[in-house]
Amino acid sequence: MKSIVKDIRNSPDPDIVGSYYAMHRAGQAAIDLAIQTNTAIVTMVDGKIVRIPAAELIKKRQLTA
Secondary structure, three states: OOOOOOOHHOOHHHHHHHHHHHHHHHHHHHHOOOOOOOOOOEEEEEEEEEEEEEHHHHHHHHHOO
């Protein structure tokens, strides 16, 4: 059975929409802290738990800047 995922940014509830952006800011803050402290973050990518070291986070950030 395939689930249908709805984008919360399209919610009529402004609090739900705001939560998306709050989670995005929190993720960016976690990346900033990992870079500052030269530590890794642990996140889920394509359904798998992965560890991303600070060096890789820095490279990704330089590519998007």
